[in-house]
Amino acid sequence: MFDSLAIFAIVSAFIVLVILIYFVIKRCPCRKICTKLQEKLKNKLFWSGPIRYITVSYLKLLNEFSNIFFLALVAIKSQIDGIVAAILIAFLVAWPIWTLFFLIGNRHRLNQKTVKQAYGSLYLAIDTKKLTALTYNAVFAVRRFDIIMMNIFFTAGSPLSDFNRSWYMQKILCFLCIQIGYLSFIHNVRPHTESLFNTLEFVNEYALMALAYLMINFTTIVAYRDPITHEVVPRSESFNTKVEYGAIGIIAFIVGVNFSVMVRISV
Secondary structure (H helix, E strand, C coil): CHHHHCHHHHHHHHHHHHHHHHHHHHCCCCHHHHHHHHHHHHHHHCCHHHHHHHHHHHHHHHHHHHHHHHHHHCCCCCHHHHHHHHHHHHHHHHHHHHHHHHHHHCCCCCCCHHHHHHHHHHCCCECCCCCHHHHHHHHHHHHHHHHHHHHHHCCCCCCCCCCCCCCHHHHHHHHHHHHHHHHHHHHHHCCECCHHHHHHHHHHHHHHHHHHHHHHHHCCCCCEECCCCCCEECCCHHHHHHHHHHHHHHHHHHHHHHHHHHHHHHC
16 A cells, blocks of 8 residues: 555654654663653654654645545455545545644744744744734645545546546646635735745746646647648647647746755755
8 A cells, every 4th residue: 555655655654663762762771871862852753753744745645545545446456445545534634624723723832942842844934923824734735635636536437526538628727726726825825934935935836837738738628720621630749849848947947946945045
């Protein structure tokens, strides 16, 4: 089941291993040697490290567990895999709900040292003075959940829809609608403490929308017809190649911008 998760499965196993090491060290008879290491592990494990991991890998985890669950429904995967996947999906569905209630319910304590140490990765670089900004993590996760469910729904053979073919144009249009909603939220709330990160959100998300528009070229809705016979004309390979290069250029632009920001905040 977890072989398809690749690096995420390795990280999950590593986190579990470190937690076990923490509890072993906690019972170490040599207190002077173990106390400092125990405190370091405690600060990372409870709960900033796992929270950061779930936030970063939410899309990948939800996608894999959803695929396993629906494959189990059509008897391609075992029932045990399906049950485990369903439990993990339920956890991921509850995740944005928990983050929303936790951050809003504890908004007056978020700057306390103990709270920041344990849960700081949940609102890292978020403007905690704005109530609406505290919904950012929940909105971010729900958007990813919507993208995964939409992709599954419009895929051929999905138990959610039972389509006999995949509907790529519908996927693109739904993705664009989700992006518009998300960008409207970012424009209105501007949840990050630094304007640089808000700007980075705009650059990344608008660039993804541009990629989606380019993908329309490869859907069945785009058909070139002869002006006289009105018959469908085979697409120009040279034009398709230009679109592909355009997509590569946008991806390179996204990578370049994010790398530049990473360098800037690291120096």
